Amino acid sequence: MVSSGESAPGPEPVRAGAGVVGVGTDLVDIDRFRRVLARTPRVAERVFTDGERAYAGSARDPVPRLAARFAAKEAALKALGVGLGGARFAEIEVERRAGGEPALLVRGAAARRARERGVDRFLVTLSHTDHLAQATVIAVAGGDGAPPTPDGDRAP
Ligand SMILES: CC(C)(COP(=O)(O)OP(=O)(O)OC[C@H]1O[C@@H](n2cnc3c(N)ncnc32)[C@H](O)[C@@H]1OP(=O)(O)O)[C@@H](O)C(=O)NCCC(=O)NCCS
Secondary structure (H helix, E strand, C coil): CCCCCCCCCCCCCCCCCCEEEEEEEEEEEHHHHHHHHHHCCHHHHHHCCHHHHHHHHCCCCCHHHHHHHHHHHHHHHHHHCCCHHHCCHHHEEEEECCCCCEEEEEEHHHHHHHHHCCCCEEEEEEEECCCEEEEEEEEEECCCCCCCCCCCCEEC
16 A cells, blocks of 8 residues: 555556545644744644654754644644544654655544544645645545554554
8 A cells, every 4th residue: 555655656556445535724824833832832742743843853943844744733633524622633643754755644533533434544745934834634545445554543
């Protein structure tokens, strides 16, 4: 299976029962997000994984990358059809693949919700400027009857 962000040699084969289950997008105002992080630094620890903070921290200004990842978490909740209380933000993680492209991983309540909806992978794309960060997430049912991922609690 080709998971989010992995490069493939050509178009992915279409499998019976495969399809888009949900789509979500979110736009974050960087200045506003910067003020939230400055006012309440613990927000960053609560919302982002260690890997997300480390990657964002390697940029001259980490806030646009963090804002884009926050947008991806909100977009994923929309794609899963749940509201803000539907999962913890830290359960939804944006990983960076070797080519720089993002991939979305979910754990915990977010992974359970994904499984309930038949979602076994996500597509995610990010964009950010100094002012705005944007993410779009598409939740996909593979239709291949794939078993739950190894720890039983994580849907890539
Ligand atoms: C992908 C690329 C064009 C985006 O550049 P940009 O318009 O300056 O930046 P944006 O803000 O719109 O997008 C940045 C996000 O794109 C994503 N991204 C990076 N490389 C990517 C890739 N190869 N494929 C998909 N998404 C990618 C990342 O999530 C990045 O966010 P991050 O910096 O917080 O990790 C640029 O990073 C690039 O040229 N990468 C290398 C070449 C490449 O593989 N291009 C593929 C398209 S032709």
